[in-house]
Amino acid sequence: MEKKAENRREFIQKSARLSLVLALGGVGGFALTKTTKDEWVWQIDPFKCTQCGRCESDCVLAPSAVKCIHAYDLCGYCDLCGGYFKPDANELSTAGENQLCPTAAIERKFIEEPYFEYIINEDLCIGCAKCVEGCTSFGNGSFHLQIMHNICLNCNECSIARVCPSDAISRVKSNEAYKVKGDFTTNT
Amino acid sequence: MKNRAIIIFLILLAAISVFIIIGDFKSTRPDKQGENPFDLNLDEYKDVAPELIKYKEVKNFKLDIKGLAGISYDNGNLYVAGDSSVQVISLEGQLVNNFPLQDEPYCIVANLVKIYVGNENTVSVYSSDGKLLSTLGPFTENSVITSIDTWEENIFIADAGARKVYRFDSDGNKLGEFEGKTGKDAQHGFIIPSPYFDLAVNTFGDLWIVNPGKHMLENYTFEGSLRSFWKASSIKIDGFSGCCNPAHYAFLPDGSFVTSEKGLVRIKVYKPSGEFDGVVAAPKKFKEEGYAPDIAVDDEGNIYALDFDKKMVRVFELKQTGL
Numbered sequence: 001m002e003k004k005a006e007n008r009r010e011f012i013q014k015s016a017r018l019s020l021v022l023a024l025g026g027v028g029g030f031a032l033t034k035t036t037k038d039e040w041v042w043q044i045d046p047f048k049c050t051q052c053g054r055c056e057s058d059c060v061l062a063p064s065a066v067k068c069i070h071a072y073d074l075c076g077y078c079d080l081c082g083g084y085f086k087p088d089a090n091e092l093s094t095a096g097e098n099q100l101c102p103t104a105a106i107e108r109k110f111i112e113e114p115y116f117e118y119i120i121n122e123d124l125c126i127g128c129a130k131c132v133e134g135c136t137s138f139g140n141g142s143f144h145l146q147i148m149h150n151i152c153l154n155c156n157e158c159s160i161a162r163v164c165p166s167d168a169i170s171r172v173k174s175n176e177a178y179k180v181k182g183d184f185t186t187n188t
Numbered sequence: 189m190k191n192r193a194i195i196i197f198l199i200l201l202a203a204i205s206v207f208i209i210i211g212d213f214k215s216t217r218p219d220k221q222g223e224n225p226f227d228l229n230l231d232e233y234k235d236v237a238p239e240l241i242k243y244k245e246v247k248n249f250k251l252d253i254k255g256l257a258g259i260s261y262d263n264g265n266l267y268v269a270g271d272s273s274v275q276v277i278s279l280e281g282q283l284v285n286n287f288p289l290q291d292e293p294y295c296i297v298a299n300l301v302k303i304y305v306g307n308e309n310t311v312s313v314y315s316s317d318g319k320l321l322s323t324l325g326p327f328t329e330n331s332v333i334t335s336i337d338t339w340e341e342n343i344f345i346a347d348a349g350a351r352k353v354y355r356f357d358s359d360g361n362k363l364g365e366f367e368g369k370t371g372k373d374a375q376h377g378f379i380i381p382s383p384y385f386d387l388a389v390n391t392f393g394d395l396w397i398v399n400p401g402k403h404m405l406e407n408y409t410f411e412g413s414l415r416s417f418w419k420a421s422s423i424k425i426d427g428f429s430g431c432c433n434p435a436h437y438a439f440l441p442d443g444s445f446v447t448s449e450k451g452l453v454r455i456k457v458y459k460p461s462g463e464f465d466g467v468v469a470a471p472k473k474f475k476e477e478g479y480a481p482d483i484a485v486d487d488e489g490n491i492y493a494l495d496f497d498k499k500m501v502r503v504f505e506l507k508q509t510g511l
């Protein structure tokens with residue numbers, strides 16, 4: 001099982017990928033619009049992040065420059081998505097009271113019985129990591145946080161990095177600005 | 189004069205101390221975070237009413253084996269598969285035998301004369317003393333073999349990657365395969381979001397297969413026709429939570445189901461009808477966000493949980509009523 005867990009990503013990549021045509025909302029956001037190639041930028045390591053909530057509260061920007069992104073090739077396209085639904089949701093519907101996200105930033109789209117796709121609306125996302133916690137606890141961990149460099153001011157000292165309890169934020173060369181789980185830029 | 193200077197100095201010192209203490213109190217240092225308003229608090233689901241816990245942990249034994257993959261019980265011994273070997277362990281935790289494996293194991297089942305080890309896309313069949321007898325497969329390039337069980341001359345193999353169950357006879361001939369029932373008015377075929385796909389045959393010869401994406405246990409004929417099913421979908425103690433549960437299960441001698449869940453790690457018993465019966469081990473017994481233990485059950489109904497995080501076998505016995 002230790003092995004099985006290690007191989008989870010591989011498992012999903014090789015077997016659970018559906019032949020879906022996925023809309024990739026927010027890819028434009030991955031442009032480095034405020035930096036040049038040789039600059040250093042701040043980056044979240046999603047494997048270290050413990051979803052403490054400080055990315056929402058401690059960024060100098062409001063809403064935060066940190067957003068949730070979705071690794072489609074890790075996602076199980078589950079009807080019962082642990083990142084979308086509250087643990088005690090009354091039913092698996094898009095009704096507001098069933099949703100975990102405080103800003104309704106996640107769109108649930110029916111693909112084919114019984115698969116659903118979950119798309120993050122970057123404009124609504126405040127980087128609170130609640131969905132990331134739900135997905136990590138109950139799902140495959142395909143939701144995760146990243147600092148979006150078309151929004152981020154690239155502060156000399158990132159005020160989130162200063163308080164991050166997991167040491168998950170560090171400076172990296174801007175040509176490696178994003179550390180993403182899975183391969184969210186392709187969806188085939 | 190001198191006293192006055194000392195007093196002023198002490199007052200200043202006290203003021204600075206208070207300032208530092210308040211500053212530290214208000215600081216946002218990593219270890220000084222206030223309450224996270226977005227915290228997904230699952231604590232209420234981790235607490236289980238004591239009267240629901242019907243088993244007690246009576247012993248556990250540490251395992252000296254890396255890359256734990258699975259556990260099985262047969263004829264008085266436990267069989268634990270790890271990275272490169274199978275350990276045969278007595279119910280008291282003594283190592284009885286140990287033999288090497290040719291491939292990386294994903295699951296194991298032992299029956300009277302043979303030991304079946306599921307690999308990525310094959311099943312290796314060993315004699316009880318560890319001699320490789322035969323190999324079933326390779327299956328598909330997507331295969332991940334997560335469970336095996338046998339009944340008389342039949343071998344059933346769950347392939348999480350291909351989302352199929354294969355049936356072989358004991359000579360290694362493939363008798364069939366099926367993907368679960370699909371259709372407008374039928375249950376959906378096997379939905380397997382992550383590599384957890386368990387099956388078992390109970391002591392009455394009934395084949396039950398987990399449909400983890402639906403939180404269902406489904407009973408199939410050996411040919412693959414759906415006969416019945418039960419479902420328990422809820423984060424509450426009587427249901428299965430998350431996207432793919434139960435991750436593992438085993439049968440008690442009376443046909444009750446012992447289920448093990450990932451996400452909110454917990455072990456429970458359901459009656460043969462699917463009705464929730466009670467708790468074996470509550471989430472607080474396990475590492476937070478740990479792995480769902482694999483389960484084996486002995487002839488007396490004692491439950492052996494392979495705790496992947498603590499690298500030990502944990503033994504649970506039914507509490508004596510009236511004690």
Ligand code: SF4
Binds near residue numbers: 049169
């Ligand atoms: S501050 Fe660190 S641990 Fe907290 S949500 Fe942000 S990256 Fe994750």
Ligand code: SF4
Binds near residue numbers: 120
């Ligand atoms: S739950 Fe929080 S992090 Fe997730 S999409 Fe909503 S606002 Fe963004």
Ligand code: SF4
Binds near residue numbers: 059061151154
């Ligand atoms: S560098 Fe500044 S703008 Fe960017 S995430 Fe950190 S605090 Fe926010």
